[in-house]
Amino acid sequence: MSNVLTIHGGKPLVGSVSVRGAKNLVPKAMVAALLGSKPSVIRNVPEIKDVDVVTGLLRLHGVVVEHDCDSGEIYMDPTGVKTANNAEIDAFAGDSRIPILFCGPLMHAVGAAFIPDLGGCKIGDRPIDFHLEVLRQFGAEISKEPTGTYIRAPRRLTGAKLELPYPSVGATEQVLLTAVKADGITELKGAAVEPEIHDLIHVLQKMGAVITVQTDRTIRIEGVPELGGYNHVALNDRNESASWASAALVTNGDIFVEGATQRDLTAFLNVYRKIGGDFDVRDSGIRFWRGGDTLNPLVLETDVHPGFMTDWQQPLVVALTQAQGVSIVHETVYENRFGFTDALIRMGASIQLHRECLGSVPCRFGQRNFLHSAVISGPAKLTGTNFNIPDLRGGFSHVLAALAAEGTSVATGMAVINRGYEKFFDKLEGLGADIEISEN
Numbered sequence: 411m412s413n414v415l416t417i418h419g420g421k422p423l424v425g426s427v428s429v430r431g432a433k434n435l436v437p438k439a440m441v442a443a444l445l446g447s448k449p450s451v452i453r454n455v456p457e458i459k460d461v462d463v464v465t466g467l468l469r470l471h472g473v474v475v476e477h478d479c480d481s482g483e484i485y486m487d488p489t490g491v492k493t494a495n496n497a498e499i500d501a502f503a504g505d506s507r508i509p510i511l512f513c514g515p516l517m518h519a520v521g522a523a524f525i526p527d528l529g530g531c532k533i534g535d536r537p538i539d540f541h542l543e544v545l546r547q548f549g550a551e552i553s554k555e556p557t558g559t560y561i562r563a564p565r566r567l568t569g570a571k572l573e574l575p576y577p578s579v580g581a582t583e584q585v586l587l588t589a590v591k592a593d594g595i596t597e598l599k600g601a602a603v604e605p606e607i608h609d610l611i612h613v614l615q616k617m618g619a620v621i622t623v624q625t626d627r628t629i630r631i632e633g634v635p636e637l638g639g640y641n642h643v644a645l646n647d648r649n650e651s652a653s654w655a656s657a658a659l660v661t662n663g664d665i666f667v668e669g670a671t672q673r674d675l676t677a678f679l680n681v682y683r684k685i686g687g688d689f690d691v692r693d694s695g696i697r698f699w700r701g702g703d704t705l706n707p708l709v710l711e712t713d714v715h716p717g718f719m720t721d722w723q724q725p726l727v728v729a730l731t732q733a734q735g736v737s738i739v740h741e742t743v744y745e746n747r748f749g750f751t752d753a754l755i756r757m758g759a760s761i762q763l764h765r766e767c768l769g770s771v772p773c774r775f776g777q778r779n780f781l782h783s784a785v786i787s788g789p790a791k792l793t794g795t796n797f798n799i800p801d802l803r804g805g806f807s808h809v810l811a812a813l814a815a816e817g818t819s820v821a822t823g824m825a826v827i828n829r830g831y832e833k834f835f836d837k838l839e840g841l842g843a844d845i846e847i848s849e850n
């Protein structure tokens with residue numbers, strides 16, 4: 411993918427974009443196919459790098475994977491699953507966090523797994539202690555090696571009574587993908603209940619799993635000896651939908667997001683309306699535009715589902731730099747998710763970061779020296795500048811700011827955007843953005 415994007419700001423984005431399957435579900439559903447004794451099919455798959463990484467890792471482990479990019483359908487046959495060469499796994503994993511979720515399925519299938527040092531967006535330390543702790547409780551033996559973590563099941567894994575210190579999405583997925591074929595019952599307290607978690611549960615249920623989600627964030631899984639295959643249409647990507655909605659707000663445009671689903675965007679839509687955006691929910695998607703001449707400042711706190719999702723705040727912060735007054739954003743999910751504001755400040759935004767918890771949501775980062783609250787004063791005139799994009803959502807925000815700024819910006823490191831935004835450049839051009847794409 412091209413790596414340099416030149417952006418001439420000041421033009422509203424107008425038109426429509428189509429959003430397909432969720433980046434934070436599809437790769438996990440593909441890993442789940444490893445658990446089956448029959449082939450599986452996942453549909454509505456976007457063309458993003460995280461899907462390519464899992465495709466390569468599955469093939470390394472002997473799984474037949476056929477991906478029809480146009481139809482968005484992937485066929486997987488896990489019946490030939492085998493162990494893979496650690497160096498090959500390491501080379502393939504790159505900057506993805508998904509390999510950690512291969513542990514349970516590979517231990518069930520071949521008795522062991524090797525997990526390279528994980529990548530993913532640099533938005534905090536992103537430890538895997540919750541993952542390793544639950545795997546030990548299932549009976550796995552874990553040894554840290556220079557190139558990664560080696561995990562093995564000396565005997566059939568057994569169900570466990572588990573409780574997460576924080577409703578971690580990844581650790582909840584780790585438990586689901588391990589417990590479904592463990593011997594006996596697993597009870598997980600303090601689980602994540604994001605829409606992507608529910609969709610993964612639907613995938614596993616289609617395979618033959620017995621999973622109950624209780625009202626108090628407790629998930630119960632009754633292990634079964636064998637699972638079949640599945641045929642599943644992935645839920646749409648709520649984070650990409652929210653990103654394009656913010657693009658309409660920031661550029662004073664008008665964007666129809668085909669595939670945007672109100673059910674998964676409730677908290678976002680409330681904030682969108684409060685800041686001064688407007689939206690029209692239709693059967694096939696949602697139209698987003700700026701409701702009036704000015705944007706309203708607000709106090710925003712991110713949280714786990716059903717709260718305001720942490721991946722939604724970066725694009726929205728750009729809109730808050732244009733609001734009439736002072737806004738506060740308290741990021742409670744990741745300790746270091748405001749790094750992207752450096753470039754916005756260089757463009758003219760007025761943003762101060764603070765170590766204090768500026769909000770009421772219980773937070774693990776108070777007084778621990780993490781700059782996890784932001785005070786944003788607007789409206790600020792943004793002027794184009796050059797920047798290297800830091801991560802997926804921060805990168806989208808940089809591009810938004812450049813689209814709203816006066817003058818020209820040159821963005822490098824754009825390949826990162828391809829991890830989670832399908833056909834990003836095509837969509838920008840389709841919305842009338844004044845851009846040039848080149849290699850560096």
Ligand code: EPZ
Pocket residue numbers: 433434435507531534535536537538539540541542576577578579580581602604649720721743744745802803830
């Ligand atoms: C998933 O990351 C998503 N990524 C993230 O989206 C999303 O922001 C996040 O969930 C929260 O919703 C994928 O699904 C690939 P967590 P994950 O485990 O699973 C701490 C994007 O841009 N934690 O819920 O890694 C962790 O440090 C990405 O699409 C531990 O301390 O998130 C964080 O503070 C960004 N120990 C908090 O929990 C652990 O073992 C939430 O992390 C695991 C997590």
